[in-house]
Amino acid sequence: MSDSTSPTPPSDGAPVLPPKARSSRRGLAAGLVVAALVVVGVVVALLVNRGSDEPSAGSAGSSASDGARVVRLGTTEIAQPHWQILKDLAAQEGIDLELVGFSEYTQPNPALADGEIDLNAFQHLLYLADHNNNTGDDLQPIGSTLIVPLPLYSEKHDSVEEFTKGEQVAIPNDATNQARALFVLESAGLVTFTGDPSVPTPDDVDTDASTVVVRPVEASQTAGLIGDPDIAGVVVNNNFATDAGFDLDGYVYADDPSSEGAKPYINVFVARPDEVDDPVYQRIVELYHDPSVLESVVESSGGTAVIVEGYDAAALQEILATTQENLQATS
Missing domain, CATH: 3.40.190.10 (Periplasmic binding protein-like II)
Structure with a gap:
């Protein structure tokens, strides 16, 4: 799948990628997707x-x-x-x-x-x-x-260093994309986990030690929140970023496709x-x-x-x- 999960279908012309995990110490991060026989x-x-x-x-x-x-x-x-x-x-x-x-x-x-x-x-x-x-x-x-890659976009900040304590970042709420988005934010230094989860959820985020607060939403809604005054950043799958007319090179941070x-x-x-x-x-x-x-x-x-x-x-x-x-x- 080139870019999603239980996934939200991509638009024509966008690869599915289908999400990804973060650090080699976790091995292979995964998310739960329900596959139905149709x-x-x-x-x-x-x-x-x-x-x-x-x-x-x-x-x-x-x-x-x-x-x-x-x-x-x-x-x-x-x-x-x-x-x-x-x-x-x-x-x-x-x-x-x-x-x-x-x-x-x-x-x-x-x-x-x-x-x-x-x-x-x-x-x-x-x-x-x-x-x-x-x-x-x-x-x-x-x-x-x-x-x-799964990127973090922002209209308010040009780098992850500019994010301030308590600002909200919207992430997809389906299990696979959510886990990957959390790893993106952890890799960017914006969230810290309370342990070493292989499939993190918002409950694994150490709020006191983290810079941003995650706001899970439907994956299809993430791109539309880019201009929301209460949202400092959005983690958006490639297909939705393309549909919304994002500059695909204009992200603040993205995970490394070549990482373990x-x-x-x-x-x-x-x-x-x-x-x-x-x-x-x-x-x-x-x-x-x-x-x-x-x-x-x-x-x-x-x-x-x-x-x-x-x-x-x-x-x-x-x-x-x-x-x-x-x-x-x-x-």
Whole structure:
């Protein structure tokens, strides 16, 4: 997911990133997301939202009449131009990549588990971990895509040093984004925790030791509070900042996508567990990292997307396993 969670769906043209954790001493921070099975929505999406792709005969992962390997890839961002670039590259290698669009984050994982699609690419590892824990599925990452920083914006201050005691900062109130936003503020030196929480909530904030007071609100409302006289800053997901016309480079502070704590927020390609070594699927991951695809990914994100390289499937699966364990320990 390139930027949210139980998540609030991103607008067209914005990657999901889907949130991220903060420091390596915590390991992998996680948030709780509820993934519901939406069978009817999935079926409708499969039949209607394929863009220019026509349904092919046979089951998912079948062969087309011309002998090409058919691979159905589900995403919540089917309008993003980089998917068509990837589709064209795959076609040159005899892979018929069918793009399947979904309107809700809760749909692609059940569709994958049920065999309606072969791969999906819309979520980060934290979201996948929560899905597996909540459903008993064992969906697995096979390759990385991107990560997007979670920024703190302010119209009142130009740096974190200018924030004063007792000022309010609005943060998303859904579990995953909230935990990540709190880590952003902690990293910026604006809040202190009473302990060492792996999934912090506002109750973990040491008010006396902190500079700002957090005000949890719906993620979709954070951007609109930027001009509120009672709000000194807002932590806003990339998609909502884009929709609100923010200068995406005009943030006061943002977390580091390359940090250890950001690992749960790496967005990934996901497959069923018995197909993680499929060479065609692995080739699709490799083609995603073709310069022509990556250039389009970054451009569509307004320059905010950070491409994630250097993690093979085994490394991503290890991060997923640790993240699932951390979630279970805090539930």
